[in-house]
Amino acid sequence: MSHDFKKDALKRILIVQGHLEKVKKMLEDDSYCPDVIHQSRAVQAALKKVDEIVLHGHLHTCVLKNVHGDDSEKMVGEIVELFKKS
């Protein structure tokens, strides 16, 4: 994965860690349950955005460059697999 994708993904992970710390604090402080769940959902959505960046980097850096190599079938299978579980 190129440097730009990696830098962007890492920056977002740091933000996600901050938001997750907030979920923990809300639980400790007995915040209203639906508010806790909304905050947790925001963390999940932010992680999903990280996944997209990593996938984008993967398609650019690995897949486009090796697509006629021996691994092309394997890579197609991996992408479908990622899609399946999302």
Next chain:
Amino acid sequence: MSHDFKKDALKRILIVQGHLEKVKKMLEDDSYCPDVIHQSRAVQAALKKVDEIVLHGHLHTCVLKNVHGDDSEKMVGEIVELFKKS
């Protein structure tokens, strides 16, 4: 998309249509609500499986063959977009 992927996807769509008809009948018959939702979820999961087959066919047939063409960036963007909304 090659003939095999298309045939498999179409066969599954027919099954999905049958299951959706059952959701409709359960609603008409006042079935227990959680049971209706479970049946509707099964339809959604079956459609997600169709999406995987179509994506698989797309990667095989379009992406692997045009990956060094002018459309490669566009196709990478489309795949990330599909991933995002799943």
Next chain:
Amino acid sequence: MSHDFKKDALKRILIVQGHLEKVKKMLEDDSYCPDVIHQSRAVQAALKKVDEIVLHGHLHTCVLKNVHGDDSEKMVGEIVELFKKS
């Protein structure tokens, strides 16, 4: 489930059936794969909306009325279960 929820859910199922028929036609006509997947996703989102209506009707009609009965624990478990699989 009250008449209004049921009527709304059934009306939407008919629309979903029309959209699903369009997915089938797009597959038969060899439409561009990402377009097929987008249309299939629209069907899934429309079914998710039906699920919400059915859940709403269920909470109103069954849960609020039986919440102190013997089934209250069972109903709480069912709701968590529905949430889990969504």
Next chain:
Amino acid sequence: MSHDFKKDALKRILIVQGHLEKVKKMLEDDSYCPDVIHQSRAVQAALKKVDEIVLHGHLHTCVLKNVHGDDSEKMVGEIVELFKKS
């Protein structure tokens, strides 16, 4: 939310924080992209489990006890809203 639900949710958040730290490390170490995404998905699934526990606690502690109060409609709406975004 009762003490047991809270304790369980907090214990899991600590584990999630550990797994998220691992995602960060995998990114820093240039791990294979699909592996990073799988690890990130595991974090999201673990957070979804926390959401279920919090919802379960909420239904038990708040909803069942206030269901005939003025807030019952508001609470039903909140649950449907949580369901919608999941």
